């Protein structure tokens with residue numbers, strides 16, 4: 001898979017870049033790493049951890065470790081761990097996903113200055129995104145399955 005990407009310096013620390021053109025929906029790589037629970041996530045590596053369950057996180061190894069956030073992402077995770085392109089990506093372009101598509105924890109937020117025209121200025125949990133944006137990501141299939149389950153459960157409770 002590494003013929004598709006490389007890790008290099010970006011404007012905000014290290015980032016992941018396309019080595020060759022990537023097509024929409026093309027698999028870029030699988031996220032790999034150690035499974036850790038919420039408490040351990042706080043204790044170490046909080047900043048790199050990717051949430052994959054209500055209380056479980058992956059402490060990803062490279063390259064997933066160096067994926068930066070964008071409010072207008074060109075990639076996203078399907079099936080929880082498969083990073084795919086969401087639009088054509090050209091060689092040398094940084095590959096980023098929207099961190100909110102893997103967040104539902106009420107624990108961590110971050111100011112954002114990703115440079116997107118419609119930057120939200122703050123990275124927050126998925127259910128705090130504008131409704132239309134939630135729908136957009138749901139249609140693309142790039143929302144972690146534990147979030148789908150929790151959002152469905154909340155709707156059932158509210159009904």
Ligand SMILES: [Zn+2]
Nearest residue numbers: 071112114119
């Ligand atoms: Zn942003």
